[in-house]
Amino acid sequence: MFRLNPFHKLATLAFGAGLALAPAGADAFTIQSGDLPVYAADVDLGFAKVTAVPTVFAHKSVAGYDVVGVLGGWEGGEVDLAQESLVFEFDAPSIITSLDLGLLFAAGEEDDLWNEVAKVIVYDGSGSTEYTLSVVDGTTAIWSGPGSVANLSPATTGNAAVWSISNPFGTAAITGFTLVGEGPDTPADFRNNDYGFVGVSGRVVPEPGTLVLMGFGLVGLAAAGRKR
Numbered sequence: 001m002f003r004l005n006p007f008h009k010l011a012t013l014a015f016g017a018g019l020a021l022a023p024a025g026a027d028a029f030t031i032q033s034g035d036l037p038v039y040a041a042d043v044d045l046g047f048a049k050v051t052a053v054p055t056v057f058a059h060k061s062v063a064g065y066d067v068v069g070v071l072g073g074w075e076g077g078e079v080d081l082a083q084e085s086l087v088f089e090f091d092a093p094s095i096i097t098s099l100d101l102g103l104l105f106a107a108g109e110e111d112d113l114w115n116e117v118a119k120v121i122v123y124d125g126s127g128s129t130e131y132t133l134s135v136v137d138g139t140t141a142i143w144s145g146p147g148s149v150a151n152l153s154p155a156t157t158g159n160a161a162v163w164s165i166s167n168p169f170g171t172a173a174i175t176g177f178t179l180v181g182e183g184p185d186t187p188a189d190f191r192n193n194d195y196g197f198v199g200v201s202g203r204v205v206p207e208p209g210t211l212v213l214m215g216f217g218l219v220g221l222a223a224a225g226r227k228r
């Protein structure tokens with residue numbers, strides 16, 4: 001009858017633990033507005049690069065929220081033109097668990113004539129998909145992608161109109177996303193559809209090879225411990 005000796009039991013346990021532990025909590029990340037330096041054109045965070053197109057990051061502090069946009073256009077501290085964008089590129093394919101956007105107001109609030117819309121383009125390595133976050137009223141918005149939207153600060157005058165999208169791209173392993181202005185870029189429409197970045201959270205997708213290596217690493221540790 002097949003029987004495991006104590007070392008094999010330990011190695012098996014270690015390997016199993018490696019497989020079980022690796023995906024959970026490993027390589028979770030958060031990027032907040034404060035991580036994007038004032039008036040810098042880009043920043044390398046070690047696991048991701050963020051770039052302001054075509055100028056530099058510009059911050060706005062509204063109702064206790066720090067929001068980042070792109071300098072220039074009609075609104076200095078917001079993404080407000082089709083030519084303006086904040087580009088997020090991840091070093092490894094990642095799953096996004098939340099994306100927070102701000103200064104997306106309802107019609108009649110602040111200087112906005114209509115319910116504002118934010119455009120998000122997501123890249124998965126083979127192509128891109130475009131989604132929109134559209135305000136419905138002071139505390140309601142519709143996200144065209146997977147996931148759900150919660151209001152963190154009302155979309156009414158004096159507040160920061162912050163929305164949090166949970167699991168915005170579902171379980172897709174993405175290589176990056178772009179926050180871009182929806183336009184139109186005419187004076188009569190200025191300030192409509194301008195918005196900014198508040199934060200994003202996610203986790204790196206573990207590669208099967210990494211899991212195997214982690215498992216073997218633990219087996220190696222167990223073996224080394226046994227020899228002592």
Ligand SMILES: [Ca+2]
Nearest residue numbers: 072073075078
């Ligand atoms: Ca701008």
Ligand SMILES: [Ca+2]
Nearest residue numbers: 103104194195
């Ligand atoms: Ca706005």
